[in-house]
Amino acid sequence: MQARKGFEMEHQVKILAVDDRYENLLALSSILASSHYEVICLQSGEEVLRYLLKEPADHIAVILMDVQMPGLSGFETVELIKQRKACQDIPIIFLTALSTSIEHVLKGYHVGSIDYLFKPVHPEMLRKKVDAFVNMHLNHQKIKAQSELLHKRTLDLEETNRKLAEADEKLKQQNVLLEQWVEERTSELVDAHEKLLKSQEHFKKMFMLSPSLMAIRRLPDLTYLEINESWKQYTGYGDEILGTTLNLLRTEQGDYVSSDEVIHNCKVKYETKSKEVRTALLSTEIIDIENESCMLQVAVDITESLRFETEMARLAQLNLVGEMAAGIAHEIRNPMTTIRGFLQLFRENDRNMQKQYIPIMLEELDRANEIITEYLSLAKNKQSHQQAENMNRIIEMLLPLIQAEAVMSGKHVHYEFTPCPDIQLDDKEMRQLILNMCMNGLEAMHVGGRLHLQTYQEQDHVVLLIGDEGTGIDEHHLEKLGRPFFTTKDEGTGLGLAICYSIAARHHASIEVQTSPSGTTFYIRFPIPNSPE
Secondary structure, three states: HHHOOOOOOOOOOOEEEEEOOOOHHHHHHOOOOOOOOEEEEOHHHHHHHHHHHHHHHHHEEEEOOOOEOOHHHHHHHHHHHHHOOHHHHHOEEEEOOOOOHHHHHHHHHOOOOOOEOOOOOHHHHHHHHHHHHHHHHHHHHHHHHHHHHHHHHHHHHHHHHHHHHHHHHHHHHHHHHHHHHHHHHHHHHHHHHHHHHHHHHHHHHHHHHOEEEEEEEEEEOEEEEEHHHHHHHOOOOHHHHHOOOOEEEOOOOOOEOOOOOOOOOEEEEEEEEOOEEEEEEEEEEEEEEEOOOEEEEEEEEEEEHHHHHHHHHHHHHHHHHHHHHHHHHHHHHHHHHHHHHHHHHHHHOOHHHHHHHHHHHHHHHHHHHHHHHHHHOOOOOOOOOOOOEHHHHHHHHHHHHHHHHHOOOEEEEEEEEEOOOOOOOOOOHHHHHHHHHHHHHHOOOOOOEEEEEEEEEOOOOEEEEOOOOOOOOOOOHHHHOOOOOOOOOOOOOOHHHHHHHHHHHHOOEEEEEEOOOOEEEEEEEEEEOOOOO
16 A cells, blocks of 8 residues: 555554454454554553553554453543553544444543544555554654754754854964964975975885885874875775774784884785785884874785795605605505515415404505505606596586585585586596595585585686685695695595695696685686687
């Protein structure tokens, strides 16, 4: 209905329906059901009076009151309601099915009602009446609020006018004194101003064009006064940071850089607007700007340098391990083959020995052979048979195995594949990479966790996303990811993730890690052939 549109209420409007018969209340609730007001059902006059003592009267738009009720009648209840000042303006409509005499109607109006309806009530007519009272209630509330606001604004305006008059008088006196002072100091100020402009221009050029991140902050609260373009580019924060005290710089121990500490080339970390944590060398100095003590912060971002050093160290370690793997694998496997042949022969000829020792020896030899196989996968010069393959096809073939593993551990797998072009892949190595990283993700989560698998094209790369909802990777362990024999598992060999990094390197792919207490996500980016890097 039109009356129910456009309601803007700070509180829920209430309609009180009072009747000692539950079925009548149920009918009223059904007739008046609306999202714009709440129908409160009460079954006696005593309940109405108790409700009005607890709830604000200005929330009630209208009361629908049954005349004949046990205990207090409708007439008696309304007389008591009207005696309370806060409730005198609440509209009341009497509902009755017993007497239609003019005496009852006049008595209803006499005690304070504004309408008298006979049961059975016409539903549409009742809704129209209630909607009209709701609209009147809302309009009354708006007028009341506007009146209070107008009164407040009038008082504020009077106070402002008084202050303006006082300020105007003071300003006139100050202008006289200022004119005298200006005449005496004009020549001195002109010279000082020219020197200051030149100095500020030189400083501003150095400040704004510096490749280092630079910020000027007021002491002692470290409010940002100015930041240069390098600060904006690296942190992602623009002029919106000016006037705030947002502290982005932390020491390696996790403490914020204090306002009273002058430091030089201190290694710190800062978090960009996109939540990326980067590393910088920070130097600070206390300077005076317009007779105000400020701190000049100069930071040189060394994130990429550290990342390059870490990657070089990891690659050097992988090369060393690969050379070792290629050298020792052949020497170890030959004697293992001979020993296994003798053990099988003993198992056929000596039953007692078979039962006690042979199965254990064979199991340990198989385990050693498995480790050597994984170790050999790290070799840089390992032959890789790459051909045009589609990443989605490989994952779809492995998906049933991954889902089965997830179901067995009470976890879930969510996957989303988008069409991607074929790229140069070694099918066997890709299976090993995907399975290793998916198993790691499942092991990192508690029961009910969800593993995310996604593929998509990003400019000239095909991206494979593998994410979990575990507890994340400790910051101190991030730089060690991909190193052989580094593991946080009690029974892990530390070769699984190292093999994944080695496979990615042979495919000229990069691995990016994003981690937080809510989970870890790996982004493996494979170059698309004949695409510009």
